[in-house]
Amino acid sequence: MTLKDVKEILEAEVLVGSDQLEKPAKTAFAADLMSDVLAFAKPDSLLLTGLTNPQVVRTADILDITAIIMVRGKKPSEETIKLAEELKIPILSTRYILFETSGRLHARGVTGCIEKVGGET
Amino acid sequence: MAEPLYFEKSFDVEGGSFQNAGNVSGQIKGILKDLGVSTDIVRRVAIICYESEINIVSYAKRGTITLTVTDEAVKIETKDEGPGIADIELAMKEGYSTASAAVREMGFGAGMGLANMKKYADHLIITSELGVGTYVRMMVMNFQKILHPDLPSITL
Known part of the structure; x- marks a missing residue:
């Protein structure tokens, strides 16, 4: 699956990175707590979140996240968009709630970047 | 064999910013990538x-990060100029936090920071x-x- 497929499945609006839609998307992590994202998310995964501040982009950059999917129709601030453009991190916005977003992607083959916590590094 | 690698730089961090x-x-991530440090x-x-x-941003007036x-x-x-930590053992506990609402709105302040630092560092004081x-x-x-000292520097 690519970001383009993700966009279609989630009927998402591409806010940053329309030139990066060919990037592959195989795994994902979903959370609103950035410390948990830092603790558990893996590189080259999608980040599904309801947060919209610049720290989401920073967190994605630190972890080499493929793209940020903002759920529940959230739209990022101007600072967030500017930082994402600078760091070349795609942002998609979908109106689906986090549960539906995760379910729709999982049903199409996107898996969790880890299944459960404990034992992983 | 490549020359041993050495790099040092300090950065200022403004509290509350x-x-x-x-x-x-x-910036530090970019420097490490450029040095050829492993992913x-x-x-x-x-x-x-x-x-x-x-x-530092959440609790201190200012601080420095040295790489x-x-x-x-x-x-x-x-190193920061700030209030200090009264009980370090308690502060290390997952879930313990004294963070403000502003910090929590950013997606932090849930008492995971020091625990995460300990998780990813081999050594923490x-x-x-x-x-x-x-x-x-x-x-x-x-x-x-450390195990294979003859490896070239680039393998860090």
């Missing part, structure tokens, strides 16, 4: 830097003085280089 939180960590070590150092930076890179380890030292500030030293070791 939430908009810029992460800026220094992004796994870059990621671990970037995470401990970022949590450290969030801590030292050698063949055998990446060292991150943070904290000293703190109430009303003065906090010093943290973290090391991410390049065990591959």
